[in-house]
Structures are given as structure tokens and as C-alpha cells.
Amino acid sequence: xxxxxxxxxxxxxxxxxxxxxxxxxxxxxxxxxxxxxxxxxxxxxxxxxxxxxxxxxxxxxxxxxxxxxxxxxxxxxxxxxxxxxxxxxxxxxxxxxxxxxxxxxxxxxxxxxxxxxxxxxxxxxxxxxxxxxxxxxxxxxxxxxxxxxxxxxxxxxxxxxxxxxxxxxxxxxxxxxxxxxxxxxxxxxxxxxxxxxxxxxxxxxxxxxxxxxxxxxxxxxxxxxxxxxxxxxxxxxxxxxxxxxxxxxxxxxxxxxxxxxxxxxxxxxxxxxxxxxxxxxxxxxxxxxxxxxxxxxxxxxxxxxxxxxxxxxxxxxxxxxxxxxxxxxxxxxxxxxxxxxxxxxxxxxxxxxxxxxxxxxxxxxxxxxxxxxxxxxxxxxxxxxxxxxxxxxxxxxxxxxxxxxxxxxxxxxxxxxxxxxxxx
Numbered sequence: 001x002x003x004x005x006x007x008x009x010x011x012x013x014x015x016x017x018x019x020x021x022x023x024x025x026x027x028x029x030x031x032x033x034x035x036x037x038x039x040x041x042x043x044x045x046x047x048x049x050x051x052x053x054x055x056x057x058x059x060x061x062x063x064x065x066x067x068x069x070x071x072x073x074x075x076x077x078x079x080x081x082x083x084x085x086x087x088x089x090x091x092x093x094x095x096x097x098x099x100x101x102x103x104x105x106x107x108x109x110x111x112x113x114x115x116x117x118x119x120x121x122x123x124x125x126x127x128x129x130x131x132x133x134x135x136x137x138x139x140x141x142x143x144x145x146x147x148x149x150x151x152x153x154x155x156x157x158x159x160x161x162x163x164x165x166x167x168x169x170x171x172x173x174x175x176x177x178x179x180x181x182x183x184x185x186x187x188x189x190x191x192x193x194x195x196x197x198x199x200x201x202x203x204x205x206x207x208x209x210x211x212x213x214x215x216x217x218x219x220x221x222x223x224x225x226x227x228x229x230x231x232x233x234x235x236x237x238x239x240x241x242x243x244x245x246x247x248x249x250x251x252x253x254x255x256x257x258x259x260x261x262x263x264x265x266x267x268x269x270x271x272x273x274x275x276x277x278x279x280x281x282x283x284x285x286x287x288x289x290x291x292x293x294x295x296x297x298x299x300x301x302x303x304x305x306x307x308x309x310x311x312x313x314x315x316x317x318x319x320x321x322x323x324x325x326x327x328x329x330x331x332x333x334x335x336x337x338x339x340x341x342x343x344x345x346x347x348x349x350x351x352x353x354x355x356x357x358x359x360x361x362x363x364x365x366x367x368x369x370x371x372x373x374x375x376x377x378x379x380x381x382x383x384x385x386x387x388x389x390x391x392x393x394x395x396x397x398x399x400x401x402x403x404x405x406x407x408x409x410x411x412x413x414x415x416x417x418x419x420x421x422x423x424x
Contacts, residue, residue, distance in 0.1 A: 002360030003419055007372045009391040010410040016253055016386050017403045022222035026060045029226060030067040037228045042210040045076025047144035049210060054173050055085035055099045057268035058151045058215065059223045062104045068147060069112055081105060081114040082137060084173030086180030087339040090332050093118045102306055115142060120176040123206055126198040130186045133179030138207055145210040152214045152241040156272035157284045160193030161239045166212045167200025174203060177339060184341040188286055204231055216241050219250040221383060250385045251278055253404060254394060257295045258366040258374040261359060263423055264381045265313055266304030273313020275382035281316050283344040297362040301355050303327055312336045315347035319358045325351050354419030380424040387424055
């Protein structure tokens with residue numbers, strides 16, 4: 001089909017020059033930062049302390065959680081892991097436990113209980129009238145104090161002073177499926193930032209928060225900054241950390257493309273499967289679409305193993321493959337999209353049996369530009385944009401820029417015998 005009829009552009013491998021710092025000794029750094037706030041003043045001997053862990057692939061997750069557990073034990077507390085992931089894991093306690101296991105977090109690896117619960121109860125309403133829900137464990141005798149741990153980063157659905165971080169894991173993560181659905185529903189009327197910050201702040205003030213702990217990652221997904229925060233410090237500190245996170249973003253180094261080829265998407269890559277800040281598409285009702293980059297067609301070829309078949313965000317692409325579609329867990333994908341009030345992201349794009357056909361089809365849908373002259377970029381995923389492939393029409397721009405390095409000469413776009421493009 002399109003694999004035989006389309007003349008594919010030549011491609012060359014390119015490196016973006018991205019210089020960023022990272023914390024070398026994570027264990028020592030986390031321990032020192034937690035000691036700074038004097039844990040003994042926050043947690044008393046015998047208190048049962050839940051440590052929130054979400055469904056994202058946070059850098060150094062296991063080490064950081066281990067240190068938090070150790071510091072709680074040092075002052076006589078009894079720590080446990082509290083899954084905080086909204087509707088992820090299929091919205092069930094069992095699914096939450098399995099999701100954490102895939103991230104290396106379990107009762108066996110952490111030597112503390114993992115207490116999961118998918119139920120939530122309403123604890124009040126915000127000034128705007130938004131109902132506030134929290135995991136029933138947080139209201140039970142199983143918990144005396146809670147440590148709110150999360151990574152601070154840009155959100156894929158909106159822009160604001162507070163996006164994805166401590167407030168979000170409270171509003172959506174601790175809220176379980178019921179709370180997550182409620183926040184997303186009200187976000188359509190009030191906006192994401194308003195809903196998340198109001199509900200998050202309500203929960204921070206209501207629950208017995210010992211402290212919050214946040215990380216910020218650099219482009220290479222290494223931990224670059226950490227911060228322990230008392231409850232009254234969270235709002236201001238999270239705003240500061242978000243600015244740091246945004247300064248570390250990696251993006252495609254071109255503002256206009258005909259076709260973007262993405263090897264893989266997944267929940268461990270981005271909450272939207274593909275980072276909307278990278279691809280320039282949000283697809284959320286009421287939210288303004290980014291002005292840049294402008295990409296005519298996006299082809300996503302596969303989903304990561306860590307996604308367990310959940311392909312929220314596949315609808316951001318124009319073309320995909322039968323391989324990806326066959327891996328879909330429709331229930332978890334649809335459940336997550338509906339909870340997020342973003343059914344658009346669950347739409348299945350046009351797909352073909354081979355990657356070559358899918359890419360060829362995309363190259364026929366770019367207007368009057370000939371496929372061989374198309375502006376094409378090929379990436380592993382939206383988190384990995386240091387090493388990319390660019391088409392012939394972009395090579396001169398690469399040569400003209402100091403932050404881009406041409407690694408090899410142009411060669412025909414490479415496919416194997418099964419029609420799969422050679423990976424980055």
C-alpha cells in the first residue's frame with residue numbers, strides 16, 4: 001500500500017546539546033533535606049504514617065521512598081505506602097498495587113505494608129462549591145499522619161503557577177477514582193488550575209500532613225532538585241519548583257514539521273501518553289491549544305510495556321499501528337479518559353499493519369509538499385529528544401545552529417523486513 005507508493009525522505013541522526021545538573025548522591029541528599037525540617041517535631045512514636053506514591057515513573061523513586069521510610073522509623077513512626085493515583089490501576093485497589101509493583105514499589109521491596117483502597121469519602125466543598133474527596137484510608141484509624149510525596153512538573157492539560165505536583169496528587173491522587181472524576185468534571189467549568197489548587201489546598205489543610213516532599217527532574221530524568229515542605233510552605237514552594245521544572249524541559253528543536261514519528265507512547269512517558277508540551281496538541285475542551293510547535297501529522301508506533309495496555313493520549317496522533325491497537329486495554333484506557341473528561345484522547349487513529357504503511361500514509365496527508373521533501377522528525381518518545389532523526393529538508397537548519405550536532409550523513413529511512421522503522 002503506502003509502503004510501496006510513497007517516496008520516503010532521507011534521514012540523518014542529530015544530537016541536541018542539553019547541559020543540565022543533577023544530584024549525585026540521592027540517598028544522602030534526601031536524608032539531609034528531611035532532617036532540615038526536624039521530623040521528630042512532625043511525627044510522634046507509634047504514629048502510623050502513610051507515604052503517598054503515585055503511578056508515574058519518578059526518577060530514583062525507590063531510593064527516595066526508602067529514605068522517607070527510614071526517617072519515619074528513626075523517630076518511632078510506623079510507615080506504610082499509600083497508593084495515590086486517582087483512576088490509574090483501573091480504579092481498583094488491586095490495580096493500584098500492581099501499578100506500584102511495576103515501578104519497583106511493593107511490600108516486599110520496601111519492607112512496609114502497601115495499604116490500597118479505591119473508595120473515597122467527601123470531606124467538604126471548596127469556596128467554588130467543588131466537592132472534596134479523599135481516600136478512606138486517610139480518614140481511618142490506619143493513618144495518623146501523611147507524607148505527601150510527588151514530583152513537580154508541567155501539566156499536559158493546562159498552564160498555570162501550580163500544575164502537576166503536591167496539589168495535584170492531593171486533589172486527584174488521594175481523591176481516588178471518585179475524587180479524580182470530580183476534579184476533572186469541575187475543571188471543565190472552572191479551569192484545571194483553579195480546581196486542582198482549591199481541592200488540593202483543602203485536603204492539605206484537612207488531613208494530618210506531617211510534611212510534603214517534592215522532586216524536580218532535569219531533561220535527562222535525573223533528580224535535579226528536592227524540597228521538604230511544611231504544610232504552610234507548600235503553595236509557595238510548589239510555584240518555585242514548577243519554574244525550575246519548566247526550565248529543564250526538553251523539546252523538539254523545530255517549530256514547524258510536516259510529520260512527527262514517535263516510536264512509543266505511555267503513561268510512564270507522560271500523563272497524556274505523549275507530552276503535549278512537546279507535540280503541541282492538548283485536545284482538552286475549553287483549553288487553548290499551544291501555538292508552537294505546529295505539526296501537521298503525528299504517527300505513534302507503539303506503547304510502552306509499563307503502560308499495561310492503557311493508551312490514554314493515543315487520540316493525539318493521526319496515525320498508529322495495528323501492533324499498538326492490539327495491545328490496548330480498552331477498559332483502562334476509556335476509564336482514564338472519561339475520568340479525565342478527555343474522551344478525545346481515547347480515540348483510535350487510522351492504523352495499518354506495518355509502521356512503514358502508517359508513516360507512508362502520514363506523508364500523503366501533508367498538502368502539496370512532496371513526501372521526500374517533507375520536514376520530518378523521528379523520536380523515541382516525548383521524554384527522549386536529545387538524539388533524534390531529521391529529514392533532509394531540516395539538515396541545513398541543523399548545520400546553522402550551535403545547539404544541534406549532525407551525527408551522521410543522510411541515508412534512506414531505514415525499515416526492517418517486517419516494515420518496522422529502525423529505532424533511535
